[in-house]
Amino acid sequence: MSDQQNDARRTARDHVITARGLTRRYDKTVVVDSIDFDIARGEVFGLLGPNGAGKTTTILMMLGLTEISSGEVSVLSFNPAREPLKVKRRVGYLPDSVGFYDQLTATENLAYTAKLMGLPRAERVRRIEAALVRVGLADVASRRVATFSRGMRQRLGLAEIIVKRAEIAILDEPTSGLDPQATQEFLGLIGELKSEGITVLLSSHMLDQVQRICDRVALFQAGRIVLMGAVPELAVKVLGAGFVVEVEAEGLGIARRLAMIPGVTQVETLAADRFRMTAERDVRPDAARAVVAVDGSLRRLSVDEPSLEAIYARYFQVQPTGDVRHAA
Amino acid sequence: MRREGSPFQGLSTVFVKELADHISSVRMLMLELLIVFTALAALYEAINSLRQNTAEDPFLLLRLFTIDQAPLPSFVAILGFLIPLMAIGLGFDAVNSEHNRRTLSRILAQPIYRDALLMGKFLAALATIGISLAALWLLVIGLGLIFLGVPPGGEEIARSLVFLVVAIFYAGVWLSLAMLLSIVFRSPATAALVSLGVWLFLSVLWPMLAPAIAQAVAPSDPRYALLGLNDPATAIWTQELLRLSPNDLFGEAMLAVLSPSTRTLGPVFLDQLHGAVMGAPLPFGESVMIAWPQTVGLVAGTIVLFASGYVLFQRQEVRA
Ligand SMILES: Nc1ncnc2c1ncn2[C@@H]1O[C@H](COP(=O)(O)OP(=O)(O)OP(=O)(O)O)[C@@H](O)[C@H]1O
Numbered sequence: 046m047s048d049q050q051n052d053a054r055r056t057a058r059d060h061v062i063t064a065r066g067l068t069r070r071y072d073k074t075v076v077v078d079s080i081d082f083d084i085a086r087g088e089v090f091g092l093l094g095p096n097g098a099g100k101t102t103t104i105l106m107m108l109g110l111t112e113i114s115s116g117e118v119s120v121l122s123f124n125p126a127r128e129p130l131k132v133k134r135r136v137g138y139l140p141d142s143v144g145f146y147d148q149l150t151a152t153e154n155l156a157y158t159a160k161l162m163g164l165p166r167a168e169r170v171r172r173i174e175a176a177l178v179r180v181g182l183a184d185v186a187s188r189r190v191a192t193f194s195r196g197m198r199q200r201l202g203l204a205e206i207i208v209k210r211a212e213i214a215i216l217d218e219p220t221s222g223l224d225p226q227a228t229q230e231f232l233g234l235i236g237e238l239k240s241e242g243i244t245v246l247l248s249s250h251m252l253d254q255v256q257r258i259c260d261r262v263a264l265f266q267a268g269r270i271v272l273m274g275a276v277p278e279l280a281v282k283v284l285g286a287g288f289v290v291e292v293e294a295e296g297l298g299i300a301r302r303l304a305m306i307p308g309v310t311q312v313e314t315l316a317a318d319r320f321r322m323t324a325e326r327d328v329r330p331d332a333a334r335a336v337v338a339v340d341g342s343l344r345r346l347s348v349d350e351p352s353l354e355a356i357y358a359r360y361f362q363v364q365p366t367g368d369v370r371h372a373a
Numbered sequence: 374m375r376r377e378g379s380p381f382q383g384l385s386t387v388f389v390k391e392l393a394d395h396i397s398s399v400r401m402l403m404l405e406l407l408i409v410f411t412a413l414a415a416l417y418e419a420i421n422s423l424r425q426n427t428a429e430d431p432f433l434l435l436r437l438f439t440i441d442q443a444p445l446p447s448f449v450a451i452l453g454f455l456i457p458l459m460a461i462g463l464g465f466d467a468v469n470s471e472h473n474r475r476t477l478s479r480i481l482a483q484p485i486y487r488d489a490l491l492m493g494k495f496l497a498a499l500a501t502i503g504i505s506l507a508a509l510w511l512l513v514i515g516l517g518l519i520f521l522g523v524p525p526g527g528e529e530i531a532r533s534l535v536f537l538v539v540a541i542f543y544a545g546v547w548l549s550l551a552m553l554l555s556i557v558f559r560s561p562a563t564a565a566l567v568s569l570g571v572w573l574f575l576s577v578l579w580p581m582l583a584p585a586i587a588q589a590v591a592p593s594d595p596r597y598a599l600l601g602l603n604d605p606a607t608a609i610w611t612q613e614l615l616r617l618s619p620n621d622l623f624g625e626a627m628l629a630v631l632s633p634s635t636r637t638l639g640p641v642f643l644d645q646l647h648g649a650v651m652g653a654p655l656p657f658g659e660s661v662m663i664a665w666p667q668t669v670g671l672v673a674g675t676i677v678l679f680a681s682g683y684v685l686f687q688r689q690e691v692r693a
């Protein structure tokens with residue numbers, strides 16, 4: 046019932062990116078193979094998949110930066126192949142391993158792209174200053190980019206998207222090569238974009254991060270989208286269940302009681318007083334109630350959220366790929 | 374399929390940025406120093422020799438450009454040699470450096486077409502060369518005024534301005550060649566090496582090879598040799614082959630414009646000399662007409678090379 050409501054709401058919200066049968070061939074090799082997806086406004090959408098699965102190619106097609114062999118994609122209801130300028134005016138792009146002009150300062154680098162965006166001078170100055178403050182580069186605004194660390198460059202790239210006031214931010218492996226602290230900060234910045242209503246599309250290999258910030262993910266394999274949806278949905282589909290709840294409690298017949306909770310698919314008895322339940326939803330309240338009902342004493346109740354890592358590992362283990370392509 | 378928007382959107386932005394980059398670059402400074410010092414040496418010799426034969430020449434200023442005093446070649450010949458070096462220096466890493474710095478996809482994700490980027494880079498480099506050549510031109514006029522003490526006439530100024538314009542077209546050929554190679558080769562070093570190779574071939578080897586090839590294609594009749602003359606067939610072949618090199622086109626155009634008595638650039642035929650007073654200067658308009666085909670040749674070369682680069686760049690993948 047709630048699923049149906051969700052679906053209805055989702056179709057009612059407008060889609061900012063729609064791909065139908067999107068395909069890219071290089072000579073004879075199919076790199077992106079007839080993929081379909083819709084991305085709703087304000088959503089954070091993750092592209093996952095092994096190296097060479099076709100994530101970057103898909104992104105480049107959405108920006109009109111590489112040819113579309115067949116199928117179509119519409120971005121903010123424009124066709125990037127025919128109206129690239131309209132698309133690129135509204136979409137911000139942070140390429141993987143982004144580069145800047147090393148001899149120019151952070152501000153000068155942004156000023157150049159802001160000019161290319163067609164912003165008038167006063168507006169440019171104002172937006173650049175604000176963006177640099179926001180990504181935490183205000184102190185080094187007039188330092189040459191040559192002296193910047195990888196994390197700083199990455200944040201400068203994000204500042205460019207902020208200057209553009211993009212409706213959609215496309216980030217290709219934004220956190221690769223960042224240390225945990227920098228990653229954390231960067232994910233925070235992406236979260237801010239989302240809270241402003243900006244649609245974020247990001248590709249990544251770091252599954253736990255993707256899981257933390259993405260509303261939905263698409264799993265690429267050899268140019269196809271093999272799985273798509275919210276992480277809990279995928280967990281049910283691939284792992285058979287999403288949540289693993291561990292209960293530590295004493296009492297008679299607890300295992301039997303736990304097994305009767307709706308949504309629980311399996312109960313393992315790990316020790317006399319420890320049980321592990323696999324469930325489709327977070328059944329902690331029900332488990333607590335069950336323990337109390339048999340007059341047991343509850344010592345610990347923990348839940349493992351469905352992990353994308355597990356889904357990913359399971360998926361590629363169950364369906365071994367014939368050839369894993371390598372990115373050029 | 375018509376493209377939306379103007380292909381030149383962002384052109385001026387790219388132009389201004391690239392121009393600023395060139396003008397503030399160490400590379401440009403080095404190239405300028407090289408050219409200015411070599412040119413000064415040539416001018417010094419020219420001024421020395423011109424001061425000895427007193428001011429009878431009505432085109433004293435133009436002689437500054439063309440007179441050669443061994444061992445130094447003339448000012449124009451030096452420029453014919455060095456302008457390509459300057460153009461190659463500014464163009465050999467135009468596109469591949471954007472790839473290697475990984476700035477290309479970021480820039481092309483802004484609302485511009487690739488046309489604007491390529492054209493902006495080309496025009497900025499050409500403008501840089503134009504500015505240097507204009508400065509050099511002023512230097513020549515200034516030195517002429519100071520050391521020869523003759524104010525230049527209107528026609529001399531006009532002819533030397535034509536020199537300036539043709540020199541810029543000449544730079545355009547080499548610049549578009551260098552940029553084409555910067556698109557073809559991902560490594561700037563390779564692009565530089567290949568451009569320099571072409572430059573050395575065309576400016577040093579080709580003038581030696583062309584007569585040999587002409588001799589092979591159209592062997593000269595021994596009867597001409599007996600009379601101590603060149604076989605006109607061989608001479609024509611030699612010249613046509615030489616004209617494949619932009620250096621030769623530039624040299625010929627400069628000869629026509631800066632030496633007003635030049636009546637023809639090919640082997641001389643009798644009917645062309647009909648009614649001519651040997652050594653009398655041609656009017657400005659006629660000199661320009663003589664240099665016209667060469668100039669058009671240079672412009673055409675620029676367009677062909679630039680267009681090939683353009684087509685390749687449009688199809689190139691943006692990712693590194
Ligand atoms: N110019 C090209 N010619 C031929 N094949 C190419 C070209 N560019 C990319 N490919 C191929 O396309 C496939 C997909 O590449 P893509 O960069 O989209 O993968 P990806 O999912 O982004 O990988 P990664 O995670 O390594 O970034 C790879 O197999 C790659 O070899």
Ligand SMILES: [Mg+2]
Nearest residue numbers: 100101141217
């Ligand atoms: Mg990629």
